[in-house]
Amino acid sequence: MTTIDIPAGSLFGIDNLPYGVFSVDGDSPRVGVRVGDSVLDLAAALGDDVFAAPSLNPFMAQGYDRWVAVRARIRDLVSGELPDGAVHPVARATLHLPIEVADYVDFYASEHHASNVGRLFRPDAEPLLPNWKHLPVGYHGRSGTVLVSGTDIVRPSGQRKTPADASPVYGPSTRLDIEAEMGFVVGTGTPLNTPISPDSFSRHVFGAVLLNDWSARDIQAWEYVPLGPHLGKSFATSISPWVVPILALEAARIPLPGQLDPVPLPYLRESEPWGLDIDLVIEWNGDEVSRPPFREMYWSPAQMLAHLTVNGASSRTGDLYGSGTISGPEKHQRGAFLELSWGGKEPLTVKGEERTFLLDGDEVVITGTAPGANGSRIGFGEVRGRVLPAK
CATH class of the missing domain: 2.30.30.230 (Fumarylacetoacetase, N-terminal domain)
Structure with missing residues (x-):
């Protein structure tokens, strides 16, 4: 023994x-x-x-x-x-990889992140689009390219077109980015036409992982109008190998920071909010560059699942959905290099060099912790990935 x-x-x-x-x-x-x-x-x-x-x-x-x-x-x-x-x-x-991934959906649930991206891409318009505070916006990703932490990431290739280009070109992405997120794993699914209410969240979601939604911003910018992200996202999504049970996160539950005006529609209302007090840390080649706070998220994971299923969509054991980039109100709390470098205009210093987006050989590590029961602190481990040259 x-x-x-x-x-x-x-x-x-x-x-x-x-x-x-x-x-x-x-x-x-x-x-x-x-x-x-x-x-x-x-x-x-x-x-x-x-x-x-x-x-x-x-x-x-x-x-x-x-x-x-x-x-x-x-x-x-x-x-x-x-x-x-x-x-x-x-x-x-x-x-x-701890789960067989059934389906993968990625949300866009941080008001700070969505507002920053809006200011970058639509500087002369309102940062948030009219629907953003009424529903958790998301896109359907590719389950077959969800990878366990430590798997190398090959730089993706695709079409790119800058405003200065007369026509698109094909080649490796030159604006490779990360998105620091939390992922949530469905343990027991539901058949068609059986929506999951926010208050049923903990009976359906087994646990949470750290998630890095690798993003090719130049490919994404050219392809995402009018239907949304595709090749700029589908090449790789990394998750941590340890799935922290939702049962272990009761002590981390906190109220959501917004949702007073407008009040969510009835199917999105929670009797006890599932905001979570999770702290993330992003390291780029060993240098800490950001501390995104999940407690600042506008939409909760319970609301995301409710919206995902409200139209009658089924859910399955092994479904994975991401929160979207986690960003706070301060610059050092932004969860993507697109935001941290303000679209490449404000370089970061990493290992003594000015940097904006990822170069071949770079390694990104995201870690996370949360309050546990009895005054303890619990960890999610890490999600790690190193960039290899395009093939």
């Missing part, structure tokens, strides 16, 4: 217990829970084959009551002795 030592102040203590998929020494991937600096093999610890699967989907599909029961059982187990072979050092584990 063995025990797990949880270091004092660990972001992965008993109040967190995030799930992931891991392997050790080339073994088959399976479900584990991070506890301190260890990974607990749930198939070995609980004797349940649902955790021997290479994704969280079979477990998530068992539903809310099962999530609650398993979490309680894990909390009991990690406080005592565990079977030999059920505990592995995180440093020895290979972490895999």
Whole structure:
């Protein structure tokens, strides 16, 4: 038998217990829970084959009551002795994409981000479009290019056209960017014509991840009128390997900062708001460049899911939806390099060099933490990606 030592102040203590998929020494991937600096093999610890699967989907599909029961059982187990072979050092584990992604939708839920982008792209008009404060705006992304943290990102190619160009040209993106977001994973879906109300959010959404929606701004700018983002976004979206359960985020819940005028339509109203007090940090080649605060988001993840399904769209186990870029009111809180460099006009200093958008070889790391129960702090780990040259 063995025990797990949880270091004092660990972001992965008993109040967190995030799930992931891991392997050790080339073994088959399976479900584990991070506890301190260890990974607990749930198939070995609980004797349940649902955790021997290479994704969280079979477990998530068992539903809310099962999530609650398993979490309680894990909390009991990690406080005592565990079977030999059920505990592995995180440093020895290979972490895999934790879910089979069914569908992927990305929202645009930060008023500060949307306003900044509006000022950049429409300087002579109102920053926010007329619909923005009435519904969570989003676009449907590509589930097949959702990648686990640590996967290299190949610079995308596509059509670009600047105002000075007579016609579009094809080639590698020259304005490659990031978007620091939170992602939310649907655990139990709904059939067609069964909308999910905001107050049912926690019974359908299993957990949250860090998300980087890599963006080719030059490709996006040429293609997105009139239908919206496509090739400028679909080449890669990175997520963190640990899925923090919604059950662990109760202590992070806070009221939303806006929504007083206009008041949302009835289907978007929450009896208890699902704003979340999550702090992100963006590092560019090892230099901290921003601290986006999720607590500043205008729309909550519960409202996003309600809007996603209100027209009768079904939802499925493994659906992933992103919050959109997280930005605060201050410059050092902006969650994309487009904003931080103000469209390339105000370069940042990274490792002593003036920079605007990503160059080949650059690496971006996004981390996140939130309040946990009993005065603790919990972590999401990191989402990391390095840019490779175009092919």
